[in-house]
Amino acid sequence: MTAETEAKDAQERPPRRPMRADARRNYEKLVAVATESFLANGPDASLDEIAKRAGVGPGTLYRHFPTRDDLLDAVCTRWADAVAADAAPLLTAEDPTRALADWLVRLVDHVGAFKGLASALLLNADRKHDTAWILHHASEELVARAKAAGGIRQDVTTSELMTLTSGVTYACGYSKQAGKTVSSPERLIGLIMDGVTTR
């Protein structure tokens, strides 16, 4: 769904030349290598090393991604697009409230599988196109459907749900890499759902 993201990008900042072929090539390569590298070495992986492995100079990396966060954002955005796609089937589920709960559990699992790289970006839903916004957006429809079906409280917002879920993603992602034991995502999301369910 990167194409969609790009389309929006274009429509918001119209007078923007397309990237030159070599520039785009390097950009893609950098994101690909960075994904591997962040996954393997954590979010502090050496940027010069990533540049080298992508076959470009550090200057090129820093031109495309002035800060580490810009690169991390690009990586996470792609990942988030894929994760968001996972929500689509749930939109037509018969029990919207259960679908929402399922989705939140999946979200936690995905963040865990992504080594917690994205957990820092899960909040902060107001910049467009970034990780938080994509996931927020994907959740929003599920929340709306659950509300419409009367399954969850009208006064609870998507943001609030995301905030509460972020603690779970963080805890579960952390526990995985530290070998700790924490209650399961299902259990914790269940507790959250218990609080927001109508009764």
Added chain:
Amino acid sequence: MTAETEAKDAQERPPRRPMRADARRNYEKLVAVATESFLANGPDASLDEIAKRAGVGPGTLYRHFPTRDDLLDAVCTRWADAVAADAAPLLTAEDPTRALADWLVRLVDHVGAFKGLASALLLNADRKHDTAWILHHASEELVARAKAAGGIRQDVTTSELMTLTSGVTYACGYSKQAGKTVSSPERLIGLIMDGVTTR
């Protein structure tokens, strides 16, 4: 309550010489300076700079605190002792469930005031003496009292409550420094409490 912590330290690893006077002096100075510095510059503050400002060489800093986390831990532990003291009055409150909710809100506020330095350490409650353990321990009695009074569900653990709260601390701490708006701690803790309250 640092004294208590030290006492436990001593009883667990008995054959441990007391620190030499100059060593203790430097240790104290380092923690004090580090607290300031982390608060002012975030958790990535330069360690050599901290050493310099404490009037010691880098070698001395690294001997006392082999890794950055060790120093951060020492700083956060002191802070956590102070925060935990804030729970004491609530232990005798007439409504234990309300007291627990109050405490969790205070916890979020404290973490926010500490610039989120401790939020990374809030989980991970199994090493002794560290931030997470101190706060976990402080919460435990309040949870027990609320359960005993029948205010909250018997099946909910302190860890689970801390995990859920950590999302809130993280979100609120973050929003403060980024100028974002998030639902208030009261509101979010309220949602959590709604989930764990008996009915």
Added chain:
DNA sequence: AACAATACGGAGACTGTCTCCGCTTAGCAA
């Protein structure tokens, strides 16, 4: 006062960040 044991501190090797600027290349126009 003398002597271990303990602790200090800073020079310096090392690693990672980020910039500057001369060189290369893509894409366009004639």
Added chain:
DNA sequence: TTGCTAAGCGGAGACAGTCTCCGTATTGTT
């Protein structure tokens, strides 16, 4: 094609932070 120009490249190198090693200084004990 050819030539031109803007866009893009890349790597040398300045800088900042980490962390160690080891000769020197201090402490506390006999």
